[in-house]
Amino acid sequence: MMLTNRLRRGLERGEFYLYYQPQFAAADRRIVGFEALLRWNSSDYGFVSPARFIPLAEQSGLILPIGQWVLQEACRFARRLADSGQEHIQVAMNISPRQLMSEDFVACVRTSIEAAGIKPGQIEIEITESVFIESMEDSVHKLCQLRDIGVNLALDDFGIGYSSLTYLRSLPVGILKIDKSFIDKISSDEVQLQVVGSIIDLGHTLGMSVVAEGVETEEQLAILTKAGCDHIQGYVFSKPLAEEAAMSLLKQ
C-alpha cells in the first residue's frame, strides 16, 4: 500500500499525536508558549518523521484533513492550559501553504477556537515565507482576518526563504522566528552573530517579537539574550514533549 494510503488510514485510526516544545522568555526563563509538532506512530512503519510524511501529505492533499486535526487538537490543549490557570501560555502550530490557501481556512480556525471555548489570543499560527510566493494577496488577506480576530501570527524559518524587507513590512505578522541554521554558528562565527543581531533589531523595528529556534547551548542562549532576542526555543531548555510532560513542566 502506498504511504499516502497509510497516512489516510493512520488519521482514521488515531495514529497521529502532537508533541509540545516549550518556548521561554530569554529575560527570565519563564515559559511563554509551546509549539505543537505533529508525530505519527504508524502501525505499519513505526515512528515516521514529519520531514518525511508532511511533504507527502502536502502533495496528496491529505494535509487538509491532517491540518484540521492538528488545529482542533492544539485548541484542545490550549483549553486544557486555560482550565489549569495558564491562559497566558500560547500554543503555536504549523500551517502548510496549501492549508492557508484553502477557501475555508479562516472559518475553520474560528470554528475550532469557538468549539474549544478558548480565546483567539491563546493560539499562534506559524506560516513560512513560501506562502507568499504562490498567492501574496490572498495570503495577506486571510492573515489580516486572523489577526483581526486576535490570533497571533508568526513567520517561521525566517532567513532561509525569500523575504524581501519591502514585503516583510507589509505582512500582518507579529512574531519572527529565526531559523535554526542562523543560530548554529553564533558562538563561533562573529559575522553570523552580527547577522542574527541585525535580524533581531529588524524585527523590533517592525514592531515584532523575535524567537530564536534550535538553541542548543547555554552559550548561544547567553549571546541571544544579550542581543535582545525575546523568546527562545530549543534543546537547551527542552525537546518537544508529550502532553502530560508539558503539563508537568508548567507545575515545576
Ligand code: G
Ligand atoms: O518536529 P520536527 O523537527 O520533526 O518537525 C519537522 C518539520 O515538520 C518542521 O519543519 C515542522 O515545521 C514540520 N511540522 C511539524 N508539525 C507540523 C504540522 O502539524 N503541520 C505542518 N504543516 N508541518 C509540521
Ligand code: G
Ligand atoms: O516548524 P519548524 O521547522 O521550525 O520545526 C522546528 C523543528 O526543530 C522541530 O522538528 C523540532 O523538533 C526541531 N528542534 C527544536 N529545537 C531544536 C534544537 O535545539 N536542535 C535541533 N537539532 N532541532 C530542534
Ligand code: MN
Ligand atoms: Mn515551526
Ligand code: NA
Ligand atoms: Na522553523
